[in-house]
Amino acid sequence: MAEFNSKDTAAFKGVWVFCEQREGVIMSISYQLLSEGRKLANDLGVELCGVVLGSQVKEDYLKALGGYGADKVYYCDSPLLKDYTTDGYTKVLCDLIEDKKPEIFLIGATNLGRDLGPRCAARLHTGLTADCTHLDVDVAKYKEFLKTTSTIDVDNTAFEENTNLKMTRPAFGGHLMATIICPRFRPQMSTVRPGVMQTQPYDEAGAAKTVVEKVAVKLDKSDIGVEILEIKKAAKKMVDLIGADVVVSVGRGISKDPEKGLAMAQDLANALGGVLGCSRAVVDAGWLEADHQVGQTGKTVHPRIYVALGISGAIQHKAGMQDSECIIAVNKNADAPIFECASYGIVGDIFKVTPMLTEAIKAVKASK
Amino acid sequence: MKCIVCVKQVPDTSGVVAVKEDGTMDRSKMPTITNHDDLAAVEAALELKDATGCEVVVVSMGPPPAEGMLRELLAMGADRAVLISGREFGGSDTYATSQIIAGAIHKIGVEPDDIVLCGRQAIDGDTAQVGPQIAEKLHLPQVSYAAEIKVEGNSVTVKRLLEDGYMMLKVNTPCLITCVKELNQPRYMSVPGIFECYQKPLEIFDYEALKDEPLIDPDTIGLKGSPTNVYKSFSPPVKGAGMMLEGADKATVDQLVGILDGKHLI
Structure with a gap:
């Protein structure tokens, strides 16, 4: 493997989505991010890949990611990846990113994703933008977005032409929106809250076409510094705000x-x-x-x-x-x-x- | 043993928010507070000090007035404070910030039985990124979203919050833990504490003090060096398409319900 250098931006290609699973089930935020990632991958003319870390995750679940737009699914299987640990997940993900070099990497801003994202970004030496509410690569589409969501006179404003990921989020205490870029380092990383992006309809043909590649995992128990003693679900039923009418x-x-x-x-x-x-x-x-x-x-x-x-x-x-x-x-x-x-x-x-x-x-x- | 606690002074957004003409927040016109999650981290450290007699060091990066906040934390019971402050650090994103703070913590020194505590996230940025990024730079194991912390010798047991429950995790020192405000009820400054706080050591780490730290790359700090930059910032348009109803009595409510019914919304 060549030396990894996050500044060598030209060496990076493809859009990746971290598809979080808990208890072997893919979380719905993954489908939302794949749907969004599909648009970005189309605009860039590159592959969209889902990445799943887990233990004995069902093949059907992995293939289903293709139904939401993934051309390819990287699956990292190890008993040590069954439940989330910062060290285990960071090591396996960063090893894979250093090997395959995606240009964009999206992570769901769940309580675990917000633990994993910054740890990976710091290890890879790249930027990370938290809780994005809108993503674009294409400047023309970004301008269209601004026309309906900003007071900028879009047609009379200069925009630097580039295919950097434009990550928009509320900023500065909440009176302004800011679009953030990460021009000098790769991958461009972003977390997105559950419910922000819309899931596209499931596509059977896409699921049939998608390729699941099992990745050899190099992970030892000694790599993980935190021991899980217990995982407990709250007895109280959570409010289903996102699905509410x-x-x-x-x-x-x-x-x-x-x-x-x-x-x-x-x-x-x-x-x-x-x-x-x-x-x-x-x-x-x-x-x-x-x-x-x-x-x-x-x-x-x-x-x-x-x-x-x-x-x-x-x-x-x-x-x-x-x-x-x-x-x-x-x-x-x-x-x-x-x-x-x-x-x-x-x-x-x-x-x-x-x-x-x-x-x-x-x-x-x-x-x- | 010592606890190193990272704290941030943030604008108090619970009251009136002062806004400049360009739409950005006018921080100079707003009262500042110690970030809530960070105060929980300070309290956790002070409780550990009550139980074990360990030293508590509070660390903050910010402009010179943040010294006032650090004095308050010394009055609560912290033993010494470090303020990381310098023009060169201004405009840092989370990557650059965590690199600088990690460098400062490295300079303070992390012993095998030490714990670094942070708040989960600051209310002005809400990213929750700086804690985990400091942990990575210092090569420490991390536990975020801590709602309970128990320390026995060099073993730390943490209740880590999930959206729908929690995980019980065990980690050995040295480690980094990010705390949520539900962890505890921070104590007040004590009267003797207020008298003593000006005698306690408060060091300033400026650029000169930190530039040779091995964890700090001078090319990736501050506004210029930060990996992320602002491409555009903008104000959302005022929609104003809505309809304001007259009055606030039964007739108003009936009018509204009539409209909703007419649109088959109810």
Whole structure:
């Protein structure tokens, strides 16, 4: 193997997606990233590869990655890779990257992906951009993206022509979006939160065509510095925000009486057949657990109805909900940024408006 | 044994956010706080000090005013502080930042029974990258998202949070652990602590002090050397396509529900 040099950008080719598995099952974020990676690979005219690390992962699951766009699947099998360890996964992945040299490497920003990504980037000597909300390689497509999502006068602005990965994320405390590039090092690495990218429909022909290549794993128990004593799943059922049809979210506006605020939001969610979400402030205050959080560092949702109660609407929150079909915002501050993306806005006290809204919805539903 | 704790001073975004004309955050007009996850790391170190008498060293990279935050941490009970500060370090991305901090920690010295503690992520960038990247540069095993830490001799047991549960992990010192704020309730500064904090040592590591550190490559630090750069930054457009309803009473609510019903949304 030739000496690995992350500065030798011309030596790198292809788009890779880390396809995380837990208990032998591929996580859905992998399909989202493959769908997105497919577009990038098409624009670059290169192969899209999925990379799976695990132990005795079913062949069908590996082939299925082709149904979401992978031309090829690298599968690294070892009993030591059954469950995630930072050291084991970093070593095997970096060995493979140093050998095959992909130009782009995407990782899901799960709790484990956010442990693995930075460790790999530091070892490979390259940049990593966290929690991206949009990816492009083609400048023309990037310009199209800016036309609908920015205030830039795109046609009268100079853009440097290149096929660097353009990684867009909210930045600087949430009042600005930034597009980041990693021009001098490869691979260009990016993490993406679950739910941000859309999964493309499954393609049988793609699954049949994809090639699974089993990679020889060089990993010894002594390479792993952390021992797993136990893995426990929470007894509590997690909120399925991403799949929800209706999300009713609360923000700092409930601080006057958090208990009552949560109860009335839950009532409204029940009336609409939806689930309870929240802004980051609510999680930070300890009123709800993190699995309820909508936003850049929480979940990205696309429900039919999104109700924002007492949420001011920081850009990080908007990043997680602005593509909802119908957004209803209630806030006592008429200048709250949430109204900028709301389909319908009511300026008023959420403690008064919410119960009335719940009753009105119940009445309409009862009359049907 | 000692605990080296990495902390960051961040703008307090829970209140009013000051914005410059170009849309960027005006940090000079905003109050600063110690990042929440980092405070949990400091508290974890102080609890270990209470139990074992180990030394606690707090380390921060930032502009000179970050010294005030470090003094507060000394008043909480930390023994000494290091402020990494220099123009050359400004504009560093996470790769460059972790390289500089790793160099500083190497200069402080990591003994076989030491633990490096960080917060999981800072509220201004939310990347959660610097902790693991420091661990890699220092060749230390890492455990991130720690919600419980137990130390027995040189063996550390950590409850590491997953989205839907947790992992119990065992690691030997020296190691690096990133902490979530749920780990503990940070203590307040004590009155004697406040008197003592100005007597405690606070060292400044500038570029001169760190440039010969083997872990630091002067070509990959600061704004110019960082692997990632800003290609474009932009403000999202104001959509304004929405409809603001009059009033906030029953008539308003009925109007809204009427619209939703008409669109078959409910």
